[in-house]
Amino acid sequence: MTASIDRHAQTAAPIHPLLASRHSTRALAPDVDLTDAQAAALIEAARWAPSAGNTQPWRFLLARRGTGEFKRVLDCLNPGNRDWAGTASALLVAVRTDANERGPLSHAMYDLGQSMAHLTFQALAEGLTVRQMAGFDAAALADEFGLAAPLVPTTVVAIGVAGDPADLHESVSGPDRAARVRLSVDELLIQP
């Protein structure tokens, strides 16, 4: 029996309840499928994110649990992520494109991140949760799915319904049991 921990943000000023409630969880319900409507809404939210010069330097590979693609993405995760992400309803590979026909896209990483922020909040509105991952073998993933430059797999995003941290193996449950911390407002505001 483990004490549950309040993972809501302790905010210094009121913020939107969805933002305050968002947190990354490794515990995901293993028996919930992503519906077609949810999948469409997530991609649509990402699609309508702003980007530098409207270059939209994001591409997505959505793999649902139970498919061969899901297993292929899962196999490219670092062991510490593979040990919990298998219960996700879907794994989404967030891919940036570093150039288009007009040349390099200097803000591709930034823009892709912003599209993931939009996807994250659509997910919350759908009753879903996401946990993003940098812990994967990008070269192996690119090779597995034939993603050649300028396409760069940048994160893998686990999407699902929040589960019970008590169901996680103790080797990966630490983050779900830890208090959420942030720099103070004073620490992050640059004084002119």
Ligand SMILES: Cc1cc2nc3c(=O)[nH]c(=O)nc-3n(C[C@H](O)[C@H](O)[C@H](O)COP(=O)(O)O)c2cc1C
């Ligand atoms: C780009 C990025 C990479 C991340 N990589 C991992 C990862 O490989 N494994 C993991 O369990 N969590 C990963 N996370 C989740 C962070 O650890 C988490 O967002 C952070 O601790 C703050 O917690 P919060 O999202 O609950 O506010 C990543 C998050 C981001 C945005």
